[in-house]
Amino acid sequence: MEVEQLLSELQQDNITLFLAGQVFLVVFIALIADLVQKRLIERVRPRVERTPSLWDDALLFAVRPPLTALIWLAGISFAADIVGQHTGAAIFEAVAPLRAVGMISVITWALIRFIQGVEANILRWKGDEYDPTTVEAVGKLLRISVVITGVLMALQTLGFSISGVLAFGGVGGIAVGFAAKDMLANFFGGLMLYLDRPFAIGDWVRSPDRNIEGTVETIGWRLTVIRTFDKRPLYVPNSTFSNIAVENPSRMHNRRIFETVGIRYDDAGKMADIVADVRRMLEEHPEIDTGQTLIVNFNGFAPSSLDFFVYTFTKTTQWTKYHEVKQDVLLKIVTIIESHGAQIAFPTSTVHVPEGLAFRGEEGAQAKVGGRSTLERV
Structure with a gap:
């Protein structure tokens, strides 16, 4: 019995060592893969920066941190799978859905960074060809779309019904719409500013209907920031611009x-x-x-x-x-x-004196009575 127990303990120790070795190997491979991808990106970056294209720079900017996160996410999750297969613990059953959610999150992160990179490159290198306000508006819409899509995919991966979520969102949206109608009015007001483009960032604007005048600093989804000429920030809700006339002297x-x-x-x-x-x-x-x-x-x-x-x-x-x-x-x-020997006129009064009247004063000067000139018939 003692021999069998000893053999069982030795076998258990061997399994533990083998499991630890497998986990170490997976983590080590993830470390090597991370170092290799960083080295490759550093070698590729100078060549990418020399190209005239804006997309490759944005792609390189987008993948660097998310790629590192993706490698370590894959490595750690596979190591957890190995441990879960040998131990049979129930907690490791959540590794697969969490890995899927993590993958979706990393891809969403990379897409958001890619949109930000393209937007920054367009504003930096093509600012004269494209309207900055439109570029920023399109970038915001794309980022919101990516985030919403990522959230829905993550919910579906976790077992939630997307149709149920959308139905709940429709019913809840009605209640939220009544409760936050001013916020929604500002949101759609900002959307109309992006579509109609009555002014852009940096323009001098003023309104004859309201005491609004200054330089546009920011056009947000809820409000627009205008810097007045005495350097004070003026925060104007976007819904205001749908009810007033706006003059744009910058154009x-x-x-x-x-x-x-x-x-x-x-x-x-x-x-x-x-x-x-x-x-x-x-x-x-x-x-x-x-x-x-x-x-x-x-x-x-x-x-x-x-x-x-x-x-x-x-x-x-x-x-x-x-x-x-x-x-x-x-x-x-x-x-x-x-x-031409002429003069610019200024307000004057001419007094015409009828014949038979003359000024009287001491020694030929006009007389003053109570500060007024007096006339006397001669």
Whole structure:
């Protein structure tokens, strides 16, 4: 009996050693495979970076961490299978479904990274050809689709009925829709911003209906962040943009100069020449777009001046340069008026004194009574 017991213990020890060896071998193979794939990726990466294609860079970026996770997931799960086959423990029965869920998670992770890599490459290298807002919107939609698909596949792998989950989601969606109608309104408002594209990130926008004006920083699914000109962040729910008018000055083709200039009534005879010279100056100005409307005309008798107006457009749309051009135009108008011996009018009042009246004052100066000039018949 003692011999049989000793042989049984020796056999058990041999089985344990054999099991440990198998587990060690699987883990060792996983380690070697991980080192090999890292070395291969490091050798391939310089060649991939030199190619003009955007897809291979994104693919290499996508597979690096998920591939390591996939190798170790496979190694550890197979080692657990070996242990489970020899021990028969019930806990190891969950290894297979967990491995399947892990595989789905790793593939989902890799696809999300691939979409992020393609999006980043397009914005970095093709930013002039594609609208950044559209690229980001498409990337978000694709990532959401991948996540939803991965979750449904994982649930099916764990034994849940997808049809039941979808039915429950439909019924629950109605309740959630009533409870979170504002959130859904913001979501669909953001979707319409991505589709209609009234503005993009970096645009200067303003609304005549609301006190909204600034530079767009972020267009999210729930709200849009606008940086006002005093550098404060303004958070606007996306549903707001479906109910207001939005002006986008960043997409102007030109900026307008519209000014009215008045000269004295004494210079009425010089008006025609002044208007002609101002029009000629604008037509020859290098920063004025002569392909747009250009008007310089005498248009009114003001109380203290004869007015002509200037209506023209600059080539630049940049705010600071526009004001430099406008300043140059106005100074040249002043020079033209002075070159004709005329003067720019300012508010004045003329008093006509009838015959027979004269000012009386001490030693020829006008007399003041209570701060007012007095007239006396002579």
